[in-house]
Amino acid sequence: MNSILTPKNKIYDYSEQLNALQVGTFSDPFSFLGLHKVDESNYEVRVYLPDAKSVALASKPAKFLFKKYLNSDLFLLQVTEQELPMVNKLKVTYANHTRIQQDVYQFSSSISEEALYLFNEGTLERAYQHLGAHFIEHEGAKGVRFAVWAPNAKSVSVIGEFNCWQRSEHFMRKHLASGVWEIFIPELEAQQTYKYSVVDSYGNVSDRSDPFAFKMQQAPGTASVLQPLVSRKKPTSKQLKSRSRRNKIDAPICIYEVQLGSWKRRADEENRFLTYRELADDLVQYVKELGFTHLQLMPISEYPFDGSWGYQPVGLFSPTSRFGSYEDFVYFVEKCEDANLGLLIDWVPGHFPSDPHGLHKFDGTHLFEHADMRQGFHPDWNTYIYNYDRPEVKSFLLANAMYWLNEFQLDGLRVDAVASMLYLDYSRNDGEWIANQYGGRENLGAIACLQDVNRRCYGQDNNIMMVAEESTAWPGVTQSVEHQGLGFGFKWNMGWMNDSLSYISRDPIHRRYHHHEMTFSMAYAYSENYILPLSHDEVVHGKGALLSKMPGDDWQQFATLRAYYGFMYAHPGKKLLFMGSELAPRSEWDHNEGLDWQLLDSPAHLGIQRTVKQLNRIYQGEGALYECDNSPAGFQWIDGDNAEQSIFSFARYGKSKEDLLIVISHFTAQVFHQYKIGVPQTGVYEVILNTDDKALYGSGVTAVAGKQQLIESAAISSHGFENSIVLTIPPLTTLYLKRITG
CATH class of the missing domain: 2.60.40.10 (Immunoglobulins)
Structure with missing residues (x-):
């Protein structure tokens, strides 16, 4: 048995504890290290300091010199009760230096x-x-x-x-x-x-x-x-009121989605990223000039691999250091608020990567993820799935959502890949998944987790936006939790996106046979609170740029894209465009490069940017385009069946029926003169948008003669209405006509 004669002539055996310290497996160090009473009148101080040459009490090092236990890195000192006040700091001597330090094992627990x-x-x-x-x-x-x-x-x-x-x-x-x-x-x-x-x-x-x-x-x-928690400055009452207005269901919401590492690069400085502070100046100002109401960042939680774009995060609570410090990110957030620009970030609670320093088998067991690969592994992304049934994992994810909303006062979170969380058989074949307790494919734990996050986040501040990227027909995504919904505020309309891009990518001669792809979305337009997304997912992985999806010659491609944007902004639902959509690049997005800003030297590309800017201005100025997005009262088909000419015409209404806008989208290269269209109300109509305008790089065909672009309705029935107007329909164009007098 190994033992030692201590300064007070007491013999103790610490061989078992020493071995645990040496191999690094001491499970209860506070029971041994630090200050401990050894008998009625004596105490012993035990410290384990690898590579230390000597240890003494800092107050009287000559008198109180620790003794090594068996020539190990364990140092011992016995003191009496009267000498206890001197046991506060240690003088530790190493081969090349000496330092004064406190013994960490003298402190009690500080956690609640x-x-x-x-x-x-x-x-x-x-x-x-x-x-x-x-x-x-x-x-x-x-x-x-x-x-x-x-x-x-x-x-x-x-x-x-x-x-x-x-x-x-x-x-x-x-x-x-x-x-x-x-x-x-x-x-x-x-x-x-x-x-x-x-x-x-x-x-x-x-x-x-x-x-x-x-x-x-x-x-x-x-x-x-080690980073102190630095909360951003509290928004002023004026800023809080602005946030409340800009995030409401009946507000005009147009979102500019950005991947911070590839919006712009410093080509003259080895193609480096812009910093948060540089982005706070350049990006915020640019987005405001374009007229967007919100900025949405692709995931900024720290991630190891650039090619994941942030969708495989390891540090959920860490703003990525690629673009600067924690304080720099706080500065960026504050600049967005100062500019009255709503700020959303992508949140990724659906999976995490397998990096060895991350969460996978964190304590040697499947702690954060399911142990069964049929529940705990994503075959699509080679990542791990959180165990949503585990309460501590729920606390982890709930706290993370709260962290971004509380500490940075963001407008909201866009939750990535919600469908992958909801379905146990997501992207799995038969036999590769486990049914829930009722025999179904619904992930009950994930559902409860999402509901709890949304309920608590909105319960804390009902002026935020919780947005779901949910690609299926899951019912009640934006219904309240109390009514068995998931509790989100908004949902991406993936159906509209897929159908409309399918239609617009077809040759105009074939569009007549696929007319329903542009009209079907109105069959479910009010089932959720929708956002219409043209996101990063549509311009990567070989899908090509939006411009390249458009058929025809160069002019037709640009004209079709302008008309398509016009249709999108008039369709019920909030709007989202990925960065660069306003530049109309010919090649798909590359996260390793900044956007090609030289495109704006071309009148055609500049015309697309001007179209987006004009659409944002009109959209926010016309209540008919946003106030009743979620009500059938805000939309009325005039002619949704004109497949032969590929023309769609409809009316949009504001909260007042007098607030009326007529929209006509035409998707062939023909020009139709003396085109009669029924209107719901009599009066004078003004053309406030013509995507064929020469200023937008259009051909310049006007819908109405004269500079004023005004047309008065006549008491001639058409399309089921008692009154109508007659105008010219330019090629590949969207027109907005605003009723200005009764």
């Missing part, structure tokens, strides 16, 4: 047991304030509290540049009831890097990034970074 209970319950909305790394003051010392959930680990320690990445210096305390490991380390500094060294039940060691880290190293680095 109530918070841990709620975390285990799945309801801890602000788990990010308790888990992770937080700068706090604890028992008179300033430092960082580390807390990580790893219930099945044998031991966990904090490693970092502050302890030379040694996993035997800062073993953490385990809270047995919650499975959370925690330690307070004094005198650490912001921007120091760290990880958790996790030893599983088989003795395997893995070094993991902090799931709750507010900052991470940019790839190829994988460490977490």
